Amino acid sequence: MSQYLIEAVISCTLLGFISGFLGNFLVVRKMALFGDMIGHAVLPGVCIGFFLSAYEKNIFFIFFGALGAAFVANALHEFLSNKLRIKPDASLAINLTGFYAIGSTMMAWLKDSGKAGQTGLDRYLLGQASSISREDLSFIAVLTLIIVASIFIFYKEIKAACFDYQFSKASGLKPQVFLIFLSSLIAANVIVSLQAVGVILACAFLVIPAATTVFYSQKLLSRLFLGALFGALAGFAGAFFSLSDANVPTGPSIILVSAFVFVLSGIFGPENGWFRKKLGTWKDKRQHQTEDFLRCAYYFYEKSHENKAQLEGVFKRSGIKNPKLFERIRKRLVRGKVIKMNGEDSVSLTDKGLTLAADMVRKHRLWELYLVQMMNFPPERVHANAERVEHLITDKILKEIEDTLSNPDVDPHGKVIPSLNDLRKHGVPGY
Amino acid sequence: MLTQDAIWISLSAFAVAATCSLMGYYLTLRKQSLFGDALSHSLLPGLVLAFVISGSIGGLPMLIGAIVAGLLCSFLIEEIRNQSHIKEDTSMGIVFTSMFALGVLMLSQVGANVHLDTQCVLFGELLFVPLEDSVNVLGINFPEPTAQLILSFGIVSLFCKLFHKEFIILAFHEGVAKSLGLPTKFLHYLMMALASIAIVASFELVGAILVIGFLILPPSFGKLFFSTFKGIYLSGLAMSAFSIVLAIPLSFSFNLNPASLIIVLQFLIFVVVFTIKYLSSTRNSQNLSARGRHHA
Known part of the structure; x- marks a missing residue:
């Protein structure tokens, strides 16, 4: 690969790094579509910069032209939205398409004058990595440094302004100043990434890598770096694909790579990923099966005061329809040393099993009592609900219920609410 | 026959405005204007796929491709929002850009075609309406795209007529619509499908x-x-018609893209009228408060 292509790939990787980094602020501030508007709105600025630099593709002229257009669009959006029944969404759409139309008319005019065709103004629409020059690369590198440095210098202020504007204002942190500063950084980022991804996909370059991080962490700082990592990955791979096939514009190629990473993260991500969620429900289900089994075995223990239950009876009482499933649960519990078999068809609870069972029954009955006493449910209607809720009561909630009901002994059906003391009284070994 | 071409082009542009602003009315009312943005980008892969399969542009395959892509886009936006901590705007920003990128990539692999290429996606080709392919309706030779536009205007306006009240309630308050027993999900997707057709x-x-x-x-x-449907729709349409009539001759004489020029004019008219209206309204309110103070 030639020197020249390597520079293009490095530029796209750097751009991805910085976009993924800054994009997090766009995502947390719910401004993704604002980014889209800015992306489209810089087009006239690019054309003016192009014109002013006498049809040379000078990055300084184009950068400041585009920055000017972004400021005008932002000001117009502020003016239009929420006044005279024009809502912010309509104002964004109006500015987006209006500026884009002005830009494309300018482009057509520049093209018509015959000088713009070859120098690649077209490449600003969908991006073309091969048009990035060495001069551009150094500009991008400097801007990357500026953006990362200024975010870290003002990290506390920017974070406060993004998450709690009122608090930040009351603390004298001047959130309005920092939000404008942040918006300018975002606009600058959008502008430099135009050559890589183009005006139409500029917002996606910021938003998709940053949104991917929600599947990994909830902390802003780690999300900033993860976003930068995903962005850099997308920039690198996307530029690589696009440069190896001249027909493929760089923008779509980069965006598709980041969309692919997003989908993978959505499926396998450790934080709320699809797979993790499914695993969670599967674990819950197993837990509930175990707890139901133990509660049913405890019922027979309570009835006969003998730690021995017929499997047949537990099966009937458990409400499980499928005998094979029941058999599997039983085997699992034996393996887990929660129950032990007395011959073929009778089980008893081990010490561990008895504690778990008593705990479950205690939660069940306390909840029944709570529903009756605190919420005036009729006693005959609380059982079904308690059977579901018993699995969800944590120790902390249990303590609250105990305190509220002042440690009762008997449930609404007159049954003893088991406690560890009761177990000792009944002479259960090990207590 | 420059003048006849100009008339057909203006008529087509007017049909675009009539169809689109009808759906736009409901979208702005729902404060979901940017759904229009999302849909228009995400139709691309559907269109390219329909084009590859059927080998022709326009007609039923394109319509089906568009509706499927449009519904898929709104479905994905909903799903990402429901299944994760990602908010609606971000979800929109992810879905439509990815679908658009996919469409452009598919287009680059299909290769350039006379009617469907990147240029057309980016700017439209109002100037190159294939006026030769005409459809004869009631003894008048309509250019094919114009005829298609008029047909889709018919479909869209028929459904809007039928579901106008439901759409309005949905826009007003989704909770109220639900409590009235309206199928809000169905209405949402119907609206998206109609917008896709437009x-x-x-x-x-x-x-x-x-x-x-x-x-x-x-x-x-x-x-x-205005605040009534009729007033908003008709005055908006009049403004578009004015821009179209002004933009088409301008674009002919300066060799510019008429579609861009129409939007530029509409945008400028909107901003100027808005500013005048805003200034006069603030002056009125100042006068009122000044008079109020005087009386007090």
Whole structure:
């Protein structure tokens, strides 16, 4: 690969790094579509910069032209939205398409004058990595440094302004100043990434890598770096694909790579990923099966005061329809040393099993009592609900219920609410 | 026959405005104008796929491709929002850009074609309406795209007529619509499907990005003066018609893209009228408060 292509790939990787980094602020501030508007709105600025630099593709002229257009669009959006029944969404759409139309008319005019065709103004629409020059690369590198440095210098202020504007204002942190500063950084980022991804996909370059991080962490700082990592990955791979096939514009190629990473993260991500969620429900289900089994075995223990239950009876009482499933649960519990078999068809609870069972029954009955006493449910209607809720009561909630009901002994059906003391009284070994 | 071409082009542009601003009215009312943006971008892969399968542009395959892509887009936006901590705007920003990128990539692999290429997606080709392929209806030779546009206007306006009340309630308050027993999910997807029809009919002529202008600008303009559906829709349409009549001859004489020029004019008209209206309204309120103080 030639020197020249390597520079293009490095530029796209750097751009991805910085976009993924800054994009997090766009995502947390719910401004993704604002980014889209800015992306489209810089087009006239690019054309003016192009014109002013006498049809040379000078990055300084184009950068400041585009920055000017972004400021005008932002000001117009502020003016239009929420006044005279024009809502912010309509104002964004109006500015987006209006500026884009002005830009494309300018482009057509520049093209018509015959000088713009070859120098690649077209490449600003969908991006073309091969048009990035060495001069551009150094500009991008400097801007990357500026953006990362200024975010870290003002990290506390920017974070406060993004998450709690009122608090930040009351603390004298001047959130309005920092939000404008942040918006300018975002606009600058959008502008430099135009050559890589183009005006139409500029917002996606910021938003998709940053949104991917929600599947990994909830902390802003780690999300900033993860976003930068995903962005850099997308920039690198996307530029690589696009440069190896001249027909493929760089923008779509980069965006598709980041969309692919997003989908993978959505499926396998450790934080709320699809797979993790499914695993969670599967674990819950197993837990509930175990707890139901133990509660049913405890019922027979309570009835006969003998730690021995017929499997047949537990099966009937458990409400499980499928005998094979029941058999599997039983085997699992034996393996887990929660129950032990007395011959073929009778089980008893081990010490561990008895504690778990008593705990479950205690939660069940306390909840029944709570529903009756605190919420005036009729006693005959609380059982079904308690059977579901018993699995969800944590120790902390249990303590609250105990305190509220002042440690009762008997449930609404007159049954003893088991406690560890009761177990000792009944002479259960090990207590 | 420059003049006859100009008339057909203006008529087509007007049909685009009539169809799109009808759907745009409901979208702005629901405060979901940017759904128009999302839909117009995300139709692309559906269109390219329909084009590859059927081998022709326009007609039923394109319509089906567009509706499927449009519904898929709104479904994905909903799903990402429901299944994760990602908010609606971000979810939209992810879905439509990815679908658009996919469409452009597919297009680059299919290769350039006379009617469907990147240029058409970006700017539309109102100037190159294939006027030769005409359809004979009632003894008049309509150019094919114009005829298609008029047909889709018929479909869209028929459904809007039937579901007008439901759409309005949905826009007003989704909770109220639900409590009245309206099938809100169905209505939402119906609206998206209709918007997809409106967009696909206009796509070839004005491109993916300018179509948002045709959707949102006229009803927003109408809202400055009216509050009823009829008033908003008709005044918006009058404003579009004015821009079209002005833009087409200008684009002919300066060799510019008419679709862009129409949007530029609509945008400028909107901003100027908005500013005048805003200034006069603040002056009125100042006068009122001044008079109020005087009386007090």
